[in-house]
Amino acid sequence: MTSAPSPRVLLEAAGHAPWHPAAREAFASLVDQGWADPRRLSAEGRRARLLLEAARESLAAGLGARTEEVHLTASHTQSLHAAVRGVVRGRRRTGTTVLASAVERAAVLAAGRFTGELETVAVDAHGRVDADAMVARLTDERSTDQRATARPVALAALQHANGEVGTFQPVDQVGAAARAAGVPLLVDAGASLGHVPGPEAWDLLAANPGDWGGPSGVGVLAVRPRVRWAPDWPEDEDEWFPGGVSVPAAFAAATALDAALADRRESEVRRRRQVARIRARVAAEVPDVDVVGDPEDRLPHVVTFSCLYVDGEALTSALDREGFAVASGSACTSGSEEPSHVLAAMGALTHGNVRLALHRSVTDEDVERFCDVLPGVVARVRDLLGAHGL
């Protein structure tokens, strides 16, 4: 008899949730059924093509899109890069400015800077974009007297909800203004799709299978036919994503989304309760903590907080040793010099940051154990830095 080691509690599911059992099963069967090149005319190739088409059709239903609007990519980052690059190139005679909230995913901001001129719109203390400012900037496009001062916008980008702090964005309001101004809107639903009902106001919509329990190595980008775009990469039969994607990964991604949507409401209610519990206990039991993001209008599974006078790397390592896998937006943990641009834009504390994303199998007991352990771990890390009494 061996005693089982105490189970790991995985609380960093953002973009890389543990695979849904249905995805694992689908992937295994597709290794046999869908390994071939879907471009071939052989029986094996045709079978792979049918399975790929079935995956697109199923993903389209989950996204609220038509099948022909759905393109499969190699990653969420690639989806966002291609959306920005393709639209800016297609609309280059109109303008090359990319207008984005300051808290968009780094891939959107980097693609904007790389491709054209990036212009960001500020956010409030909860991380919600200043919708009036974004609408005003979009609406400027219509009045000729403003054109002399404001550069025309090629693409607007606004996430459905922020994946770091959970706050929903005013996508409907900005989407209506973008539509009226004739500017395409890219909505990054990478943190929300599979967890909450998807957004409706979009011209390009990016979603991330890794976030809902599908495999990594596949991404989804839906594009409305009205969007003017042009590839700024070489021509290929798969015009958005040259070379195509892994058929087993695409099929498993679609299967995982189906499975996640089947009990989505139940999973949302449970995780919303767990997140509210963590936010309340952390605020009550950890001194000098900044629990960030909108308390109500937020994703059901994301929690972020920052602890004053705490080294983020020391904190995540200490929690890892206690059996809890968590993420952090602190500079010292991200492998980069820069702290989380989201926390900085909100005016939140960037050091001592802990970021949790609860996958569907996290239990109430996991949550209580985490909340029990956290205050002692924070106190020990603070003591090591000599922060007592400050």
Add this chain to the structure above:
Amino acid sequence: MSIVDARGLRCPVPVLRLAKVAAGAEDGAEIEVWATDPAAEPDIRAWARMRGHTVLGAAPLEAGNDDDGDHRAAVVVRVRVSRPT
């Protein structure tokens, strides 16, 4: 005015050094922090909000002061300490 030279130090040490000096300062005292860590300015602002102090301003550190061989851009953040009476 006190100066906290936190150049070359990584988060959360610049804020910690500032907090130690602020703990011994009187109401209304001004403290200047010099820092190269990009997290220092946002974190000093957040610390001041959490502790009830005031950030008076932030600016690039003037050339001439920055002669210790650390060539990353340094900022100066000025803080006024508030002591509840």
